Amino acid sequence: MTRNTDIDKILFPVELSDIFYFVKKKYGQPGLFESEDKELKTIEGYQAVTNSKTGRVFSVVTEGYRLVSNQEAMDLARDSFKQLFGVTDTGQMEVFNIITPQSLSFCHIDLVHRGYAVNIWASEMWLPYLRVTNSYNRSRALHFDLGFCRKLCDNGVIFESETIHYKFFHTRQQITPAGQFQVNFEKLKLLETRFSETVKGLNAYHVPRKAFLPMACAALELTFDTHSEDASRRAKEKQRLDDFKYGARELADKYANELHENAYAVFNLITDLASRPFFFRSSTIMVDNLQKKAGSWLGTFFHEIRRSDFSLDKYLGNAVDWFSLN
Numbered sequence: 001m002t003r004n005t006d007i008d009k010i011l012f013p014v015e016l017s018d019i020f021y022f023v024k025k026k027y028g029q030p031g032l033f034e035s036e037d038k039e040l041k042t043i044e045g046y047q048a049v050t051n052s053k054t055g056r057v058f059s060v061v062t063e064g065y066r067l068v069s070n071q072e073a074m075d076l077a078r079d080s081f082k083q084l085f086g087v088t089d090t091g092q093m094e095v096f097n098i099i100t101p102q103s104l105s106f107c108h109i110d111l112v113h114r115g116y117a118v119n120i121w122a123s124e125m126w127l128p129y130l131r132v133t134n135s136y137n138r139s140r141a142l143h144f145d146l147g148f149c150r151k152l153c154d155n156g157v158i159f160e161s162e163t164i165h166y167k168f169f170h171t172r173q174q175i176t177p178a179g180q181f182q183v184n185f186e187k188l189k190l191l192e193t194r195f196s197e198t199v200k201g202l203n204a205y206h207v208p209r210k211a212f213l214p215m216a217c218a219a220l221e222l223t224f225d226t227h228s229e230d231a232s233r234r235a236k237e238k239q240r241l242d243d244f245k246y247g248a249r250e251l252a253d254k255y256a257n258e259l260h261e262n263a264y265a266v267f268n269l270i271t272d273l274a275s276r277p278f279f280f281r282s283s284t285i286m287v288d289n290l291q292k293k294a295g296s297w298l299g300t301f302f303h304e305i306r307r308s309d310f311s312l313d314k315y316l317g318n319a320v321d322w323f324s325l326n
Contacts, residue, residue, distance in 0.1 A: 003096065003097045003154060004097060004098045004099070004100075005094075005095045005096070005097065005098065006098065007074075007095050007098065007109070009098075009100075009104070010070050010098060010100055010104060010107050010109075011069075011070055011071050011074070012051055012052070012053055012104070013051075013052035013053060013069070014049060014050065014051060014052060014058075014067065014069050014070075014136060015049075015050055015052050015067070016047040016048070016049060016050075016061070016065070016067055017047060017048045017050045017057075018042050018043075018047060018048075019042070019043040019046050019047060019048050019060065020040050020041060020042055020043065021040075021041055021043055022038040022039065022040060022041075023038065023039045023040075023041055024036060024037075024038055024039075025037050025038070025039050045062060045063045046060055046061070046062060047060070047061055047063070047065070048060050048061075049061060049065075049067060049136045049137075051104075056103075058103075058105050058137045059105075059136060059137045059138045061138065067136075068134060068142050070107060070109075070134055073109075073132050073134040073142055074109065074132065076132075076142075077111060077130060077132040077144065078090045078093065080130065080144055081093050081111060081113075081130055083185070084130060084146070084185065084188055085113045085116060085185060085188070086185030086188075087113070092113050092114040092115065092116075093111050093112070093113060093114075094111070094112060094114055095109060095110070095111060096110040096111060096112040096127070096129055096149065097109075097110040097154070097156070098110070099284055099287050099288065100284065101284050101285060103137075104136075105135060105136050105137035105139070106133070106134065106135035106136065106137060106139055106140050107132075107133070107134060107135075108131055108132070108133050108287070108288050109131070109132040109133075109134075110129045110130070110131050110132075110147070110149075110156070111129060111130045111131075111132065112127050112128070112129045112130075112149075113127075113128075116128065117151060118148065118192050118195065118196060120196050120199050120200065121200070124150075124199075125150075125151040126149065126150055126151060126195070126199075127148065127149050127151055128146065128147070128148055128188065128191075128192065129146070129147050129148070129149055129156070130144060130145075130146060131144065131145040131146070131147055131158065131288070132144055133145070133288070145158050145292075146158070146159070146188070146191065147159060147291065147295070148195055149275075150268065150271065153268075153272070154275065155268055155271035155272045155274075155275050156271060156274070156275045156287075156291050157271045157274065157291050157294045157295045157298065158288070158291045158292040158294070158295040159191070159195055159295040159298060159299075198298055198299060198302045199264060199267070199298075201302050201305070201306075202262065202263035202264040202266075202267050202298075202301070202302060202305075203259075203262055203263070203264035204262070205262055205263040205305050206261060206262055206263075207261055207262055207263050207265070207266050207312070208261055209252065209253075209256045209261050210323075211266075211312065211316065212252040212255075212256065212265070212266050212269055213245065213249065213252055213323050214316045214323050215263075215266045215270075215316065216248065216252075216266065216269050216270050216273055218297075218315070218316055218317065219266075219270045219293065219294060219297035219301070220270060220273060220274060220290055220293050220294065220297075221293060222244070222279070224237050224238075224240060224241040224244075225237045226238050226241060240279070243279060244279045245323070247278050247279065248269070248273060248279075251269055251272055251273070252269050255268045255269050255272075263301065263305065267294075267297075267298060270294045270297060271291070271294050273290070274287065274290035274291045274293065274294045275287060275290075275291065277290055
């Protein structure tokens with residue numbers, strides 16, 4: 001899955017359109033010169049969210065719905081971006097990646113600052129990014145998340161997504177002014193420090209190569225019902241597991257060779273799978289959710305490995321049954 005930076009494709013005009021229905025009406029004398037016609041009436045209290053260019057209907061909404069266009073969401077993101085990176089203008093802001101289905105009914109837009117990177121150690125650079133989420137099909141509220149992506153290979157992770165306290169539900173009439181974004185440059189620097197310390201901690205923790213795939217499954221909460229009582233489902237799940245193994249083993253070998261056998265290599269495997277989830281049919285829809293799971297795993301696993309009673313085998317649980325670890 002290559003990065004998509006075609007911002008113009010999702011900045012099409014949208015509008016709220018009235019919805020009509022036909023009412024049958026009869027004219028003339030019953031049984032003699034009777035005729036039937038249809039009268040067009042508006043459905044009160046409801047409107048359709050439509051693409052102004054194509055007429056495509058994304059959803060039906062009730063009266064009072066506040067439509068937020070992707071362009072408006074981008075304008076708000078620029079204001080948040082200024083506070084986040086401590087800049088007076090957004091000239092160095094660029095679109096890093098856009099996640100959207102073919103229907104264009106929702107989107108995640110990742111924005112980065114040119115030249116701004118977190119130097120973990122000499123050869124490891126991560127870029128912080130602001131993710132803007134908006135939808136026209138009522139599936140997602142307008143909100144912002146902060147993440148990091150590995151500069152070398154574009155692996156992404158949403159790390160501590162609660163850092164930016166801003167979410168707008170489309171039933172409200174007013175959008176929070178830019179000055180009320182609860183995020184600033186100082187908070188970003190603190191987040192960078194925590195991210196860097198966590199990554200370094202993972203790099204120091206040894207994980208055998210044979211445990212890479214089970215750990216990835218545990219982190220992304222992937223399950224394979226290979227013991228289902230239903231024979232058809234059992235066969236499908238075994239095939240799904242085989243497909244996952246086929247694609248993921250090559251990635252696991254790549255990171256083990258590049259970064260050695262440690263939890264940081266596993267973290268890169270996890271973020272790679274989260275950013276390019278080939279193992280899901282609707283892979284585009286899953287990226288945001290999986291990258292947030294990767295971020296949650298990062299903090300949780302770092303906390304776990306510092307416990308004196310931590311056991312990797314116990315942590316992996318049932319995931320070990322799907323792979324040959326011995």
